[in-house]
Amino acid sequence: MSEALWEEMERDDRVFLMGEDIGAYGGAFKVTRGFLRHFGPERVIDTPISEGGFTGAAAGAAHMGLRPVVEMQFMDFISPAYDVLTNYIATSLYRGAGALPLVVRGPVGGGNRGGPFHSQNVEMAFFHTPGLKIVYPSNPKDAKGLLKSAIRDDNPVIFEEHKGLYRAPFCREVLPRDDYAIPLGRARTVLEGRDLSIVTYGLMVHRCLVAAEELAKDGIRAEVIDLRTLLPLDEDAIAASVRKTGKLLIVHEDTRTGGIAGEIAIRMNERAFEWLDGPILRVTSIDSPVPFSGVLEDYFQPSANDVVTAGRYLVKY
C-alpha cells in the first residue's frame, strides 16, 4: 500500500493525501510513515477529525484537477462520509459535473479483536450506489497494483484494505519492482477446478484455498475466484465459471443479509440459470455486529471448515 502511494505521488504531482494523523504520526497503521518529510505538508495533509469534511473537500480538490487519496483511520469511520460519498461524489458524473477522481482507502475486516466498531467491512454500504467503484484486494501484490489503478481511475473508488494484509504471514511476499497496475473490474481465477465454483474476495480467498485443499482430498476440484473489484462486478468471469461447474458457492466475510452474495445470485439467475445444477449458496459471517471476544469472533466469521461443508453438500446435490 505504502509503495503504491509513494510511487503514484512521485509519478503524478496531482496526487495528494488527506487524513487524520497521517503526517507527523504516519497513520494509525503506519502506511504513510515518512511521507510528510518527503512530500511536504501540502501533499500530506493532517485533517481535523471530520471524515465527512475532508471527503467532501477531496471532491472539491478533484473538481480542480487534483487526485486526492483520503485515509480513513479505520474504514468504520467512513460512515460520517456516507452522505457526501453517495449524494455528491457518486452523482457528480451523472449530474454533468464531471467524474471525481478520488480514492477513499482504509483498513477493514475482522479477526483482529477490534469489536463492533473497528472490524467492519463497508462494501455493502456503497454497493448500491451507482457511480462508485469498490475494490477489495486479497494480497499485497494485488493491493499495490489495484491501488495504482484506483488512483489513476477517473471515478471515485472505495478501497478496502484488510488488516490481515498488513501483517499476515501468508501475505509476506516480495513485491515486483516494476510499475505494474491491475485493471479494476476484473476478477482472478486463483485456482482452477471443474466441480464447484467458489466466488470470494479479501481475506476469505485464503480460507477458501484452505477449504479447496481439503475438498481436493475427497476428489472435489473447486475453482476459486477472487473478485478483487466488487463494483463493477465481473459477472462475465463468474458466469464463465458457473457454466463450467454448474455449482456456485459464494463466501464473504461480511454479514449475511444484504451481502454481495445476493447480487451475484440474481445475476447468475439472469445469466447462467440453464447451467445451474444446484442452488446458489453462501457462507458468510452471522447477521450481527462483529463480536469483541475472540472466541465469539472466530465463531462469527466463516471458517474453512464451513466452506468445506457447504462445498461437499453442493457437489453431492
Next chain:
Amino acid sequence: MSEALWEEMERDDRVFLMGEDIGAYGGAFKVTRGFLRHFGPERVIDTPISEGGFTGAAAGAAHMGLRPVVEMQFMDFISPAYDVLTNYIATSLYRGAGALPLVVRGPVGGGNRGGPFHSQNVEMAFFHTPGLKIVYPSNPKDAKGLLKSAIRDDNPVIFEEHKGLYRAPFCREVLPRDDYAIPLGRARTVLEGRDLSIVTYGLMVHRCLVAAEELAKDGIRAEVIDLRTLLPLDEDAIAASVRKTGKLLIVHEDTRTGGIAGEIAIRMNERAFEWLDGPILRVTSIDSPVPFSGVLEDYFQPSANDVVTAGRYLVKY
C-alpha cells in the same frame, strides 16, 4: 400517517416527535399539522437542521424509556444519520445496552420530479445492518396499521412513506376507525395466482396489479405479493408462493444493483431451488441517480409494461 401518529400519542405518553419544522409549520408534507397545539412543545420538538444529532438524541431518549418518532423532511436526508443509525442504534441490543424503540419516518420515492436528491428510496442503505427493521407500506390503510406497530415495536424501525401515498388517487380510501395494527415482518398476498409470483412493495404494488390485469388477458394468472416489511423479510411467504408457481419475478422502484431482489433470489435458492422452473428475474429502476426531468424519470422507473414483458417471458420459459 397523521392518524396513526395522533392515536399513538394519545394512547401512550412516551411517544413524542422530533424533526425539522414539524411544529409551528406542521412538517413539509403537513403530516404533523395541528400536533404542536394539541400535544405541546415538549412532545412535538422542532430541531435544528441536524438529522444525525436528533436521531442520536432519539436513541438517548429511548434509553430513558421514551418512544421517539423522528421525521426526516425527505428520507434522502437520513444520510447524515447513517452513522448513528448503523453504529449506535442498530447495535444497542446486541451490545447489551437494550433495544432502542424508535421510529425514523419520512417520504421516499420518485415520480414527483424531485430529482436525485428528493426521490430516493433508502431501504438498501440499511438492509444490510443487523438490528434494524425496515417497513415500506403500499397504501394508507397498511401505512396506518404498520406505523402503529412500528411505534409499539421495541426495535428501531425505518419507516418509508412513498410520496404517492400522500395523494395518489388509488390511495384515497376511508380508513377503518378502529385501532388496528398490522404486524411487522408479514407480507400480504394482494392477488392470488398460480402461474407466476410477483414480489414487490411500495408504489410498485399498484403497477404490478395493473400488469397482472394485463397478463390475465393472456390467461396468465399472476400472484402479487406486497412485502410491506423489508427487514425482517417474510421469506416464508415468498417461498410458499414460489413453491406454488415455480416462477419468481421481483419488482422494485429502487435501483438495480444491490437492490433487495438479490437477497430474495439467494434466499429462494436456499429455500425453494427445487421448485424453480425458470430463473429468478427482476424489474427495477436503472442504475443511476433519479433523473430530474419527468421524461427521463418515467423511463428510469419500472413501468407496468416492463412487468408484463418480464412476466410473459417467465411464464413461457
Next chain:
Amino acid sequence: MTPEVEALTPTHLRDGALEPAVIEDLLYQGFQARLLERSVRELVRAGDLDSRFAGFTVDFRSVVLARAMRCGADGRGDVCCPGPLSPGPSLAFGVTPLEFLRYAGLKRTSASAARSGGRSWTDLRRGLIGWSGPRGTMTQVLAGVALAFRQRRERRAALVFEDWRATQTGAWHEGMSLAAARRVPLIVVLARSGAGKMNGGACGLSDIAANYGIAAVSVSEEPHVQLFQVAAGARRNAVEGRGPTLLGLAAPREGDRWAGHDALVGWAIARAGLSDRILKSAQKDARIGVEHAVQRLRREPECVPRDALAPVHTGAAPIPPWTRSQVPQPNDPTHFEAPGGTPVR
C-alpha cells in the same frame, strides 16, 4: 462603515470607487435578473416551464457578491457555488439566460441533458459548481476547491452560498473546521431567508466565526456598494493567505425586492457619473438577451429517455436495464445463452 468592514475593504475600493466597467456590468446583470425573474413566472404560467419554478426569484445581492470575485471562462478564475441563491451568482459568472432556461426547462440542450435540476448547474470552465446533497455539503466541497488553490499557490478564491441554518449541520461544521484549520481561500455567505425561523441554540455571526477562528462581517446597506467592497476585501484576504471569511446576509427586505438595484442605478448616476446612454444600452442588452432566451426555449428539444441511462462511470457504457419495452426479447442471446451459446428455446 463599521470597523470590520473597514478592515476588509481593499484600499483601492474605498469610498465606492468601483471601476466603471464593473458598475456597468452590475447594472446590466441586475436588469437581466429582473427580466429573467419575470419571464420565468410567465413561462410557468404558460406551461413552458415546470411548476417547480413558480416561486422563482433572483436575489440581486448574490449577483453583486459574486461579481466581486474574479470571474473568467478559462477555468482559471474564482470558483463559486450559488447554492440556494442560484442563479444570481451564475449570472455574474457569465451564464446566459438561455443557458439557465435550458436547464430549468429540463431541455436536451442543457449542460447535462437536464438529468438534474437548475441548482445543480456545473460549469468548471466558468468556475461554477452546482449544488447536490443536504445543507452543508457545498461548504465542504468548496473548502476542497480552495485547498487546491492554496496547494498550487494560485491567487484564486472559492465562494459558497449557504442558508443561515446550514451552520447547524455537522456537514457545514466539518467543512468549515477544515477550511479554517488549513486557512484556505474560502468565502462563505450565510443568507437568512426570512421565510423559516431559527431553531438553533446559536448565535451571532461573530460567535460562529470565533469558533473557527476566522473573520466575519455582516452587511445589509443599500445600494450594495459596501456589499461589493466587503466581498472584494474578503477575496483579497483569501488570496493573500489570511484564510476564510464568513459574510452574513440579512433577510431580503420586505416589499420591493429590486429596490437595491434601483438604488444602485441611482447611486451610479449620482455618484459614479454613469451616463444615460450607457444605462439605456445596459437595459436594452439585458432585454434582448432574455427575450431571445425565452423565444428560443420553446424551440429547444425535449430530453430523450436514453439520457436516463447516462453512464455513471467514465468510459463505461450504461448498464441496460433487464427489461424495457424494446429490450430484451426472450430470445435475445445477449441476455440468456444456452450451453454452447445458442439462445434458450
Next chain:
Amino acid sequence: MTPEVEALTPTHLRDGALEPAVIEDLLYQGFQARLLERSVRELVRAGDLDSRFAGFTVDFRSVVLARAMRCGADGRGDVCCPGPLSPGPSLAFGVTPLEFLRYAGLKRTSASAARSGGRSWTDLRRGLIGWSGPRGTMTQVLAGVALAFRQRRERRAALVFEDWRATQTGAWHEGMSLAAARRVPLIVVLARSGAGKMNGGACGLSDIAANYGIAAVSVSEEPHVQLFQVAAGARRNAVEGRGPTLLGLAAPREGDRWAGHDALVGWAIARAGLSDRILKSAQKDARIGVEHAVQRLRREPECVPRDALAPVHTGAAPIPPWTRSQVPQPNDPTHFEAPGGTPVR
C-alpha cells in the same frame, strides 16, 4: 477561584465544604482505581487479560467529576457516558472491579456476554451508557437522555466524556446544537489527552461554548476539590433549567498521575478532618475488593460461541447461519425441503 468557577459553585459547597461521606467515597474510589490499574497490567502480563488492555489507565479526575453527579442504582439517578475516560466514571457510578474485569476479560458473566468491549459497558439502572461509534456520537445520545429528563421534568442530569478533538466532528456539533437549542441538562467534559496534537482551526473552550450559547469552565488545580465543585455546580445549573455546560479538562499531568489523589488525601486529613481510621479502612476495603475481583476473574467462565448469535431484534431467535460445522446437515428439512415436504435426496 475564577469568576466562572465562582458562578458555578453551589453555595453549600463553597470553600471545600464537601460532605464527609463524599470525601470518604472519593478516596475509596481512588484507591480502588489505583489498584485496579496495577492489577490490570499484571493480568495482561500473566495472559489473563487481552493485550488490548496493556496501556490501561484510570484518570482519577473522571472519578471525581462523576462522583459530583447523583449516582443511584435505581434507574432514577443521573446518567453518564464515561467514553474515553472509561472506567473512571463507572467506578463512581458503582461498578465493582469484578464487573469491570469481567467485561474487560471478555467473560461469559459480563453484562453482555462480552459481545462488545470494555467501553461499551451499559447499565441503565446504574445510569451508565457505554460507548459505540465514532467521536461525537455519545454527545448526541446523552443530549437525548437529557432531553428525556427535561421532558418529564425530572431533576436529573446527563454527563458525557469526550476527547477534546471530538469537537471537530459534525456529530458532536449536531448533538451540542440540539442540546443548546433545547437547554437540556447536559454536562460535556472535553478531555485533552496530551497524546495527540490539535489539528483543528479552533480554539479556546470559551469560543466553542459561545458558538452554542452555553456556559463553559476549565479546571486543572489539584487536589481536585474545585473540580468536584465545578461539576456539582454545572449539575445544579443543569437540573434548574439553565442548560448545558462544557467542562474543559487539561491533559493529565506529567509524571505521577496519582499525585492528585495523594493531594486529595492530604487535603482531607489537613483541611477536612479525615481520621486515620477511616482512611485506613477505605484503603483496606479497596484492596479487598480488587483482590477478590482478580482472584475471581480467573475462575469466570469463558464466552461460548453461541453468544455470537445473540438476537439483534427483541423477541426474535437469532438467524442461524447457513452452514456451521454442526448445522445444517444436507438433509436437514428445515433448510431444504423437497416438494411435498420430504427432505431433498
